[in-house]
Amino acid sequence: MSRVKEFNDFRTKMNERILAIENRPIKRFFGVDTLTYEPGALDAKTKEMLGLVASMVLRCDDCISYHVQQCKQENVTDEEMYDVFSVALVVGGSIVIPHLRRAVAFLDEYNSLQKDQP
Numbered sequence: 856m857s858r859v860k861e862f863n864d865f866r867t868k869m870n871e872r873i874l875a876i877e878n879r880p881i882k883r884f885f886g887v888d889t890l891t892y893e894p895g896a897l898d899a900k901t902k903e904m905l906g907l908v909a910s911m912v913l914r915c916d917d918c919i920s921y922h923v924q925q926c927k928q929e930n931v932t933d934e935e936m937y938d939v940f941s942v943a944l945v946v947g948g949s950i951v952i953p954h955l956r957r958a959v960a961f962l963d964e965y966n967s968l969q970k971d972q973p
């Protein structure tokens with residue numbers, strides 16, 4: 856199974872499980888997260904790129920994978936992705952390099968899967 860499919864399947868399964876719990880703070884946090892990335896003063900594309908930089912600096916591989924996909928769905932080009940990665944490296948320093956490797960691997964796999972789509 857591809858890393859992209861495995862990530863998406865697990866994320867969907869667990870989000871459904873978590874949101875089935877009757878816990879208002881959890882549900883509200885998920886709601887705020889969703890609302891944050893909707894277009895406002897900044898468009899969704901810019902917000903996703905910001906989310907990707909923050910995720911890389913905070914070194915959250917799940918968040919990085921999610922935002923790589925969201926960026927691509929918002930039509931962020933690979934050239935723009937590498938600019939985003941470079942901002943994360945400058946802000947986060949060399950400790951971001953392992954996450955950069957995984958981000959590029961995820962991006963490559965995502966792009967490959969998109970090419971295979973009819």
